[in-house]
Amino acid sequence: MSLKNLLENWSRYRRGHEQGGYHDYEHMWAMVIDLDKCIGCNACSVACYAENNLAVVGEERFARNQAMHWMRIERYWDEPDLERAGKLEHGEYQQYGASFLPMNCQQCNAATCEPVCPVAATYHTPDGLNAQVYNRCIGSRYCSNNCPYRLRFFNFWSYYETSWPKPLDMQLNPDLTVRDKGVMEKCTFCVQRIRAAKDKAAREGRKVRDGEFQTACQQTCPTTAIVFGDLLDPESQVSRMWRYYEVELGKTEQHKRHPERRGYRIMEELNTDPCILFLERVREV
Amino acid sequence: MSASESFLMEQRHRPRQCEAGRGAWGRGWWALVVLLCALAFPAVWSPAAVRAAxxxxxxxxxxxxxxxxxxxxxxxxxxxxxxxxxxxxxxxxxxxxxxxxxxxPPTSKCMGCHSVIATDKPRIKKLVEYWEKNQPPPxxxxxxxxxxxxxxxxxxxxxxxxxxxxxxxxxxxxxxxxxxxxxxxxxxxxxxxxxxxxxxxxxxxxxxxxxxxxxxxx
Known part of the structure; x- marks a missing residue:
């Protein structure tokens, strides 16, 4: 990683933007999260803790916003649209339950965290992933402050002794680092699984097949609300869904021929170009 | 001095430089002989440098x-x-x-050969000890x-x-x-x-x- 690479990444992004595609990437890992299917059970979050060696920080530090949940479920109790339409009186809304929004790193293609890193510890891989190199990170936290989604987490303390007391350290995943104090971290789209799948595919002399591996959150989701795959593979489930919902990369606004199709990307108007497509919740009113 | 003159000056200087070079070769001829001897006996070569090629x-x-x-x-x-x-x-x-x-390799792979080869050597006896204890050597x-x-x-x-x-x-x-x-x-x-x-x-x-x-x- 160097200034040269950063500029190359930027020009690649510009090129992709102008030519309407990201064809010189090897893969473009992307996700679809169906909010109508999401029941807010937090299983994805727990799976992420188990898979990615996330530290449990404890109640007090959690209250100070120092939690390390790469995948978090945001809860929204209010339904302002319904209130405004007069279909719901204030105070009544809980009969419809909460709305849940699972949030993990959006793997933005024009990530706001990348250009502000003073040491280029975060950069874009040829897989379209927004990578974080722990060894390079100096903990300036600029990236976290620049992330509009608040999906970067900082290790304010060393957690490995308190979070995994003695026999529990045996459960740690050896395929990725246990981060120490002073390092920023975030969702990697389970890059260790991607890496294993690519190694296996290379061994067998073929390309990675769609559905060959799953991210931990996707694997655990009881309602299959999460779909993960390669957007550059036109036959993959993810790219078929992106096509159906008429959402494209490289746009700040989607002009849909079928506006009733409920796909959207969070804060795409900021030109972050996120790789996660959310399917709006269908309300029963 | 015009460009052509300076070029001529350079030309005039060049033979002298060549002579100096030849003199150095003359003094160092024995170095060449040593080098040739070294080339004749591959054992003198650094094994890594040659084999890696x-x-x-x-x-x-x-x-x-x-x-x-x-x-x-x-x-x-x-x-x-x-x-x-x-x-x-x-x-x-x-x-x-x-x-x-x-x-x-698993100890069984060692034993594949060493149940018959060099069984009298002290190291192999040690290996057999591990094998009979059903333990791999640590x-x-x-x-x-x-x-x-x-x-x-x-x-x-x-x-x-x-x-x-x-x-x-x-x-x-x-x-x-x-x-x-x-x-x-x-x-x-x-x-x-x-x-x-x-x-x-x-x-x-x-x-x-x-x-x-x-x-x-x-």
């Missing part, structure tokens, strides 16, 4: 490291197995070609990369051996030597290459390996 389509990484001698439960003589008996590295380290780690790790590094033997072997036109699998030890040194010259393996990030990156640059941080950092 046998790997086609590869630039061997540079760098050296003075690793400590690691005491092993049995002083395993690599030199006898590799140099004298010409056993392929991948006969024992069989996982290298299909997994991230090269692996240490070998110590010599070459270790940090936990944050994703390294696969498999991919490196594919690049330098199996998918390398003109490369004979019988010469795989020259590829192993890139990172492990000439193990054929050692008894117990010793770390002789730095195996740090600079060492890896220089080799990746020279051999057109991937430059993506996340290929190795995890």
């Amino acid at each position: 046998e790997v086609p389509n590869a630039v061997p990484p540079e760098g050296s490291y003075d690793g400590k001698h690691v005491p092993q439960p049995i002083e395993f003589p690599h030199d006898v197995h590799v140099k004298v008996n010409q056993i392929n590295c991948m006969y024992c380290h069989t996982y290298a070609r299909r997994s991230p780690v090269a692996g240490i 070998w110590k790790k010599v070459h270790d990369v940090p936990d944050f590094v994703h390294f696969t033997h498999e991919k490196h072997l594919r690049r330098f051996v199996f998918n390398n036109p003109g490369m004979d699998v019988a010469d795989v030890k020259e590829v192993c030597a890139f990172c492990h040194g000439q193990v054929a010259e050692m008894t117990v393996a010793r770390k002789v290459k730095p195996l740090n990030m600079g060492f890896c990156v220089r080799c990746h640059e020279a051999n057109d390996g991937p430059h993506d941080c996340w290929k190795c950092h995890k």
Whole structure:
């Protein structure tokens, strides 16, 4: 990683933007999260803790916003649209339950965290992933402050002794680092699984097949609300869904021929170009 | 002075320089003889420099490291197995070609030969002791990369051996030597290459390996 690479990444992004595609990437890992299917059970979050060696920080530090949940479920109790339409009186809304929004790193293609890193510890891989190199990170936290989604987490303390007391350290995943104090971290789209799948595919002399591996959150989701795959593979489930919902990369606004199709990307108007497509919740009113 | 004149001046100076050069050769002729003698006896060559050149389509990484001698439960003589008996590295380290780690062979593989070969030697007697106790010898790790590094033997072997036109699998030890040194010259393996990030990156640059941080950092 160097200034040269950063500029190359930027020009690649510009090129992709102008030519309407990201064809010189090897893969473009992307996700679809169906909010109508999401029941807010937090299983994805727990799976992420188990898979990615996330530290449990404890109640007090959690209250100070120092939690390390790469995948978090945001809860929204209010339904302002319904209130405004007069279909719901204030105070009544809980009969419809909460709305849940699972949030993990959006793997933005024009990530706001990348250009502000003073040491280029975060950069874009040829897989379209927004990578974080722990060894390079100096903990300036600029990236976290620049992330509009608040999906970067900082290790304010060393957690490995308190979070995994003695026999529990045996459960740690050896395929990725246990981060120490002073390092920023975030969702990697389970890059260790991607890496294993690519190694296996290379061994067998073929390309990675769609559905060959799953991210931990996707694997655990009881309602299959999460779909993960390669957007550059036109036959993959993810790219078929992106096509159906008429959402494209490289746009700040989607002009849909079928506006009733409920796909959207969070804060795409900021030109972050996120790789996660959310399917709006269908309300029963 | 015009340009042509200065050119002529240079021309006039040139023969003198040549003479000086010839004089130096004249004084150093015996150095040439020594060099020729050295070339005539390949034993004088540095083995690494010459044999590494046998790997086609590869630039061997540079760098050296003075690793400590690691005491092993049995002083395993690599030199006898590799140099004298010409056993392929991948006969024992069989996982290298299909997994991230090269692996240490199971004791049964040692016993495959040593139930009949050299059974009277003290080291083999020790091996048989372990075998009869149903315990593997507690070998110590010599070459270790940090936990944050994703390294696969498999991919490196594919690049330098199996998918390398003109490369004979019988010469795989020259590829192993890139990172492990000439193990054929050692008894117990010793770390002789730095195996740090600079060492890896220089080799990746020279051999057109991937430059993506996340290929190795995890």
